[in-house]
Amino acid sequence: MLNAIWVALVLGAVVVGAFTGRMEEVSNGALQNAKSAVQLVITLVGGMVLFLGLVRVAADGGLLRWVVRGLRPILRRLFPEIPEDHPAMGAMIMNFAANILGLGNAATPFGIKAMVELNRLNTTPGSATNAMALFLAINPSSIVLLPPTGTVMARVEANSAIPFAIWIPTLIATACSTLVAFTTCRLLQGLPVFKARLRDDGEPETPAEEPDDLPEVELPDLDAPREPVGPGRMALLLAMAAAVVAGLVVQVAGREPGTAIWPFFRDQFFSHWTLPLLIAGFVLVGVMGRVRVYDVLVDAGREGLDVAVRIVPFLVAILVAIGMFRGSGALDLIIGALQPLTSAIGVPAEALPMALLRPLSGSGSFGVMAEILQTHGADSFTGLLASTLMGSTETTFYVLAVYLGAARIGDARHILPACLAGDFAGFAGAVVACHLFFG
Numbered sequence: 001m002l003n004a005i006w007v008a009l010v011l012g013a014v015v016v017g018a019f020t021g022r023m024e025e026v027s028n029g030a031l032q033n034a035k036s037a038v039q040l041v042i043t044l045v046g047g048m049v050l051f052l053g054l055v056r057v058a059a060d061g062g063l064l065r066w067v068v069r070g071l072r073p074i075l076r077r078l079f080p081e082i083p084e085d086h087p088a089m090g091a092m093i094m095n096f097a098a099n100i101l102g103l104g105n106a107a108t109p110f111g112i113k114a115m116v117e118l119n120r121l122n123t124t125p126g127s128a129t130n131a132m133a134l135f136l137a138i139n140p141s142s143i144v145l146l147p148p149t150g151t152v153m154a155r156v157e158a159n160s161a162i163p164f165a166i167w168i169p170t171l172i173a174t175a176c177s178t179l180v181a182f183t184t185c186r187l188l189q190g191l192p193v194f195k196a197r198l199r200d201d202g203e204p205e206t207p208a209e210e211p212d213d214l215p216e217v218e219l220p221d222l223d224a225p226r227e228p229v230g231p232g233r234m235a236l237l238l239a240m241a242a243a244v245v246a247g248l249v250v251q252v253a254g255r256e257p258g259t260a261i262w263p264f265f266r267d268q269f270f271s272h273w274t275l276p277l278l279i280a281g282f283v284l285v286g287v288m289g290r291v292r293v294y295d296v297l298v299d300a301g302r303e304g305l306d307v308a309v310r311i312v313p314f315l316v317a318i319l320v321a322i323g324m325f326r327g328s329g330a331l332d333l334i335i336g337a338l339q340p341l342t343s344a345i346g347v348p349a350e351a352l353p354m355a356l357l358r359p360l361s362g363s364g365s366f367g368v369m370a371e372i373l374q375t376h377g378a379d380s381f382t383g384l385l386a387s388t389l390m391g392s393t394e395t396t397f398y399v400l401a402v403y404l405g406a407a408r409i410g411d412a413r414h415i416l417p418a419c420l421a422g423d424f425a426g427f428a429g430a431v432v433a434c435h436l437f438f439g
Helices: 002-020 023-078 087-100 104-120 130-141 149-157 163-188 231-253 261-288 293-328 330-343 349-357 362-376 381-392 396-406 415-438
Strands: none
Touching: 002 023, 002 293, 002 330, 023 087, 023 149, 023 261, 023 293, 023 362, 087 104, 087 130, 104 130, 104 396, 130 163, 130 396, 130 415, 149 163, 149 362, 149 381, 163 261, 163 381, 163 415, 231 261, 261 293, 293 330, 293 362, 330 349, 349 362, 349 381, 362 381, 381 415, 396 415
16 A cells, blocks of 8 residues: 555656646655655654663663553453463553553564464454454554654654643543544444354364564563662652752742743643653653663663664655655645645644555654654644644554464454544544644
């Protein structure tokens, strides 16, 4: 699908540019956006290294343990047919915990492991079970509690004055996506049209072969006694909290006369306080958990370099195609045609490509978002909406292809409709949240 979209953009740009006489703009768009893609990745590397390292520090310091502790009783209720001590349950808990913390690369191996283990309990091999369907419906729409750091760094590159402003709207969008995907999956699983079935010849499928690189699923031992936090570390935590609260009170009291509390928090707290407090919070979690903060941060941060290298070709490809399409005038024609319809529901037509591409490609949608931020401004409503949409759901089709393929599931039953319902809910939630927060 993404291949067809890319080819259509490039060929359409050349054809439209030929008729509009804007071939120079088409050429400039290709070259300029290829350069911009590389510059964007270079800018993002520092943020990727920093935040991947900090999240690993917090996870090792106890944050992952806290999330797992909270998820375990919830997943017991959601998946009562899975024995509590089965490896599938452990893999699902670790997958959801990694997703909630924004550790996408760490979540994928556990997701594959979960699907393979769930298939061992499958009485209709080749057809997804209800547990598989629910797991995959929730997975692409998973709530992410931490700020979407990649999006925030792209907003910083685009000179945003409030780069973290999309944190809460993104959280609202993912909550809507998860709730609707879960509800839709439950409603559809009992319909006869989505009934699990054997192959046409009545023979069971060959059991899925377990990939060689599956991780050992080890849940943190929640019952094991942990070394208590020493008085020195506790004193540091309390002193930091007291100092920050006192400083915030001083700033609120000293704000400009006539300035309301909410505008102050929106323009000052989310603009300048969020990042330092987030970094300090991660570091303190690591300190409380007796983590060697600097060593873990540096070691885990190397993954940020790998991610940056991997996304360069994808960003160059998609930004070149968009630059050519915009330069030809074709994008303006489409936006002009859709504007009356989309404005009636409060959605800028310029943001529609982002909504359409998000379920198909993470790198492609990131490139579209970056182009929107540069063209319309990071703090414009269109830029804020595109940034929120980036974190509203995951790449649905990629997740389904990888996880279903790992378990050799050919009959996905109601999984795709449930995931698409979640994607639509994430889009609607992002629109509503952006209007609520940004007007």
